[in-house]
Amino acid sequence: MSESHPWELPELASLTKRLRDLQETEAVSAAVIASALDCIVVADEDGCVVEFNPAAQRTFGYSREEALGRQLAELIVPPKFQRLHSEGMARYMRTGEARVLGRRVELEAMRRDGSTVPVELTITEVRLPERRLFTAHLRDLSAQKAAQAEIERQRESLFQTEKMAALGSLLAGVAHELNNPLAVVLGQAAMLLDGLAGGEPEGAEEIGRRARIIEQAAERCARIVRSFLAIARQRKTERRDIHLGDVVAQVLELLAYSLRTTGIEVQTDIPADLPPIEADPDQLHQVLLNLVVNAQQALEARDGPRRIRIEAGRSAGVDQVWITVADNGPGVPDHIRGRIFDPFFTTKTVGEGTGIGLAVSLGLAEAHGGTLRLLERSPLGGAAFELRLPRGGGAAAAQVDKDSAAVPALKPPPNRRALIVDDEPEIASTLAEILARRGYRCTLAGNGREACDRLGEDPCDLILCDIRMPDMDGPAFYRWLAENRPELTERIVFVTGDTLGPAAGRFLARVGAPVVEKPFTPAEIWKVATSLEGQT
Template sequence: MTEEAPPLVVGEAQLRAVLDAIPARVALLDRDRRCRYANREFAEFLGYTPDTVIGKTVAELMGGRAYAILAEQGERALAGETVRWSGWIPYLNRSKPRFVQRLYLPYRGPDGAVEGYFVFARDLTELMEAQQSVLATGAEMRRRDALSSAIIASALDAVIVMDEDGLVVEFNPAAERTFGYPREAAIGRLAGELIVPPAMRERHAAGMRRYLETGKGTVLGRRIEVEAMRSDGSTFPCELAITEVRLPERRLFTAHLRDLTEQRAAAAEIEAQRTKLHQVEKMSAMGSLLAGVAHELNNPLAILLAQAALLRETAATPDLLRRAERIHAAAERSGRIVKSFLAMARQEAPRREPVQVAAVVQAAVELTAYGARSAGIAVEVTHDALLPPVEGDRDLLSQVVANLLVNAQQVLQDRSGPRHVAVRTRRAGEGVVVEVADSGPGVPAEIAGRIFEPYFTTKPSGAGTGIGLAICRNVVTSHGGRIELEDAPGGGALFRVWLPATSAPAAEAVARPEGRAGAASILVVDDEADVAASLAEILEAAGHRVTIRDGGEAALGAARGAHFDAVFTDLRMPGMDGAALRRALLAEQPRLGARTVLVTGDTVIGAVAARAGPGPGGAIVLKKPFTPSEVRAALVRALAAGDPPPT
C-alpha cells in the first residue's frame, strides 16, 4: 500500500521557490473563494504582485463572467473532489478569452476538514490557436521549450522528466550531481531502475500503472519523503514532488527531488546536542542535591568529630583512649568521604598546589570502598616509597582515580570468579604514575580508540553518561599529564595516568600553625547549639575565653558591647548569616572583621560566598567537620590577620 504523504505546508520558503519557478499558475483559495496564496505567474497574469493578490475573491480577480464559469468546479473541490477542467475563460484584464486547463485539489486542514482548494492552471491558448496557425504555434512552442529548458537547467533541485513509459527524457545538472549519472547515460533509461531502490521498484511501477489506467494516484501533486538511490547503489533520503504535463501528443511527468541528507544530519546533531545539554543539566542538579545533603551531614559530623577529639585528648584511662580513638577515626573517615563528595561537586576554579599522589589515591579508595566491598571486589593498593609530589588540584585528581575505580567495579560486579582491582603508584622518569588494573574482560580493540570520547559509552541506557573518561582525560591533560589504556597482564583493562613531578613540598608535609597564641576572647556564633558548644569546648581547652551567640544580629550586638579578639561564625544562619556579619564587622570594627572565621559545611557554595566578601584575600574558612588542630590553626591565622603589617 502506498504510504500517505503529509499535507503540503503553504508558506514554506522551499515551496514558494519551486512554485515560482514552474511555468504554471498556482493559487490557494479558501471556502469564501478568497486567494490565500498565489505564485508569481498567477499574480502577474492577473496584473497583480504575489502580495497584493492575497485576500481578493475570484470575482474581483477574474470578473463575474469568469466566476460564473468556474463556480461549479470550486464547489466540487470544496466537497472534497479532485476536478479537472479545461475551456475558454473571459478574464477581466484580458481583451479576449484564454483557453486554460485547470486542476482543482482540495486542501485539508489538520483535522481533515476541507478548508479550501488549490488551483493549478496551464494556459493552452497558444496551443489551441496553433490549429489555425502552424507556423505561429511552432515558434511559440520553441520559445516555451527554451524557457522550460533554461528553468530546469538552472534549478537547484534535481529535476527528472519522464514519459508515460517511465523513460527519462530530461535530466538536469542538479540531478547529475545528486545521483552521479551524466545526462547522456540517464536519457532513455527507466527512471525506476535508475533512481528507485530495488525494494521499492515494484511499488513504484504499480503506482504508475494505476494512475495511467484510472487517473487516480496518491503521489502526484504532493510533496513526500522517500528513499532514492545513487549510481553507486547507496541510498539517501529525499523530498519528492511529481507534476503531470499534458502535451497534444503525449503526457510527461516532472519529478523535483531534494537531497535531505544534510538536513537529516543537522536535525540529528541538534537532537544530540539537546541530549548532551540534558545530561549537563542533570549532572548540575545532582551536584546541587549532593551539596545540600552533605551540608546537612557535616553539622552532626562536626559535633561527633570535635567531641571524639576532645575525648581522646582528655581520656583518663588507656581503655577510654582506645575507644575515643576508634570513634575519632570513624568520624574523621566519614568527614573525609563527605568532603570528597563536595569537592567533586564544587563550583570553583581548580587549584594548583603540591600534593602527594598516594594521599589522592587513598582518598579515592576510601570514597569507593563501600561499592567494592558490597560487590565482593578486592582492591589492592601499592605505593612506592619516596614518591615526589605533583602540582595539581587534589580534588580533581582524586575524582580521576575515583572514576577509574568506579568503572572497574562496574565491569567486575556481574562477573563470576575472582574479582580484584590493583592500584599502584610509582616513580616514572620525571613524573609519578598511577595504574588502575582490573581482572575483567578488557576493552575490545574496536572501541578502545573511542573510549575517551565525550558521551561515548558501552553501558546500557540510563547506566552511564559517557562523560567520565572524557573528564578524566581533560583533567589529566590540564595537569600536563596523559592517560592511556592498555591490556592488563593476565587479562583485563589497565589505565595508566602519568603526572609531572614538582620540586615544591607537598601541602600534606607543611606543618600547620597551632600553638596557644595566648589567652584570647573569642565570640562563637552558630544557630546549632551543639556545634557552637563543641567549638567552644575546643577553644576553651586551648585556654581561651568563649562567648556564644545563636545568630548574626545577636553577635553584632555582643561585639558592640564587649571586646573580642576573634570571631568564629557559621556561614549559613537564618536572618543575618555569617558573610553578612563579617561585612558588618569590617565596616564597624575592621580589625575584628579581619579576624572573623567563617565555619561552613557547604564547600560548594559556602567557600565561594566566603571569598566574595570584602577584605584582602576574602575570609578565613574552617570547614566542617573540623578537628581541634584545625580550629586552633584557624585561630592562629585569624589573630595574625588582624595584626598591623610589619614596618
C-alpha cells in the first residue's frame, strides 16, 4: 500500500465537508419546498415540470408523479391563456424580453377538473451551467377573494339597511310633503271644473295661471317620489360625473318638511363653479342625507336658534372637492369621538337610531377614494363632518330643469305611428295626446293581448308599454314581439311606476329597453321618442 501524500488528506476532508454541506442545503431546500404554504412549480426551458410541491398537489389536484415531465401550459394554464403563455416563453428565450418574470401578478390558474382558481404569481429564473429553470410561486387567492366578496356583500347589506332606516324616519314628513301639493292639484282642478260647469268662462290667462300651479305642484310630488325611489332602489354601483350642489338640493328638498317644522335654519354655501365629482349619485345622496339627519337630530333638544350650515369647495393643490355639514348643537363629547364611526355605536335611545349611519357613510366615502371625518372645530360651535372626494373625469352632462325649461317647438315627423299599451285609460290617453303633438297617429291597447291584435302586420314606429297589466303583461308582450315581430323590440319603451319591484328590475336590466318612470312629463316622452326617431 502506497504512502499518502500530506496534502491528500486535507483535500479529501474539504471535499467531504463540501459534499456534506451540499447535502444539508439540498435537504433544507427540499424541506422548505415541501412545507411551503404556497404552490411551488419548477419548469425547465422546454416548459416541462421538474418540481411540484405538496401545496401545488393540494391546490391543483395532481400528484407529483403525475405532474413531473408534463408541459406546464397544459397542466395549470387555462386554455384561453395557453397560446399567450407559449408565445411569451418563446419570446423570452429568443429575445430576453420578459413581461411576467420578476413581477407579482394576479391571474387565473386551472385545476385538474378544469375549474379555475385565482392566484398571485411570481416567477424567478435560475441559471445553471447546463440549463435554465423557472421557479413559479403561486398563492391561492380563493379565500382572500371570497372574503373580499363577503365584505362587499356585508357593506352593501349595511347600506341597504341604513337606507330602509332612513326611509322609515322620513315617511311622516314625506306624507305631509306629498299631501300639500296634491291638495293644490285637487283644489285647482276642482276650481277649473266648477267654473266651467257654472258657465263662468275663464280667460286664457287665468286658465294658464291655474294650469301652471297644477303643473308645479304635480312636479313637486314627482320629485319627492323619485327621491324615495332612488333611495330604496337596489342596484349596482354606477358612477358618473355629478355636481354636489344638485345632490344637496335633493337632500334638502326631501327633508324640507321635517327641517321646517323643527325650526331649523339651513344655510348653504356651494360655489356654482364647483367642479363635478365622479360618484354614485344614490350613494352620495345617502351619505349627505345621513349627515343632515344626524345634525337635525342633534338639534332637537336645543333651546333657541337651530342652525345647519352646508359648505363646499375645492381643495387647493389637490384634485379634490370637499363638503362640510355643521350644526350648532351640543357637539360630540371627547370620550366618544373615536367611536362614532364604529358600526352599531349610537348615543340615541332604543328605537331612534341603528348606529350604522356613520359607519355606512364612511365605507361609501372610502369606496369612492375619499374620506369622511369629524372636524376638531365646527364653525357653528357644535359638530361638523367633512367629506372629501376626488374630482370626476370630465364635465357632467347638463341637466334640464323641468321647473323652468320650456318644451321646444318641434316639427312633427310625417306618418309616424305609435302603439300605446296601458291598462289605465287616463294614462294611455295622456300619452296619446303628448305624442299627437309630435305628429304621431296613436293606437291604444289595454293590455299585451290587445296590443298583439292591434299590431297585426301593420307598421309601427314606437311602442309605449306598461309593465304590470292584466291578461298579458309587459314582459309577456315583449316575448311575443321577440318571436313574431323581432324588429319592434328595438322600438319599444316601457313607461312604468314599477321599477322598484325586483321582477320588473331584473326584466328591464335583461332586455335593456329604454324606460320612462311614472309620473312623466311631455319632455321626457318626447325625448325618448326623438332618440328612437334618430335610429330610423
